[in-house]
Amino acid sequence: MDRIEKILEFLKANPKDNFLRHALALEYIKLGDDLKARILFEEILKDSPDYVGSYYHLAKLLEKLEQTEKAIEYYEMGMAAAKAANDNHAYSELQAAYEDLIY
Template sequence: MTDRIQKIQEFLKAQPDDAFLQHALALEYIKMGDDTSARALFEKILAAQPGYVGSYYHLAKLLERSGDQDEAVRCYERGMEAAKAAGDQHAFNELRSAWEELTY
């Protein structure tokens, strides 16, 4: 386990519901090749805070890598809805671009 993961886990002990820290930890898991742990964290974030737009993109990319194209498409679509609701045009455009690559 990397030092970064250990540090993030220590921060999470003090703030277990911090979506930013959970998201950062999930990204570290992806770097290590642990998609299972990353997926669980992204799903936990989005279940608790569906407006946490950044996690949709990374979860959908993970789903694509795992071969679950249908679920990736749904994740991109939920992310686009969340980005639109948040007024985050940049995130919306990134999600839409990834969605288009997958669906066309």
């Protein structure tokens, strides 16, 4: 059973598990299925706007898809979420990626 099948099996029991959905989105990116990955990241952040790690990966994906304005928006939301969570490491990573994009 491959990784995606395993994650999907776990998700049957826990369909809103953010860790599993995030892992599945990353697997979809590896396969080049950017649309499925984007949908998953957006669902995670809609359900759990405090799930900080997904902001970075969604924004990076949007950069890849040349949707710069949307990527900037997610970096900014991610920095706000990281700041609210007092997650300085995530904030720094989001800020660095944000600055690389806008400057």
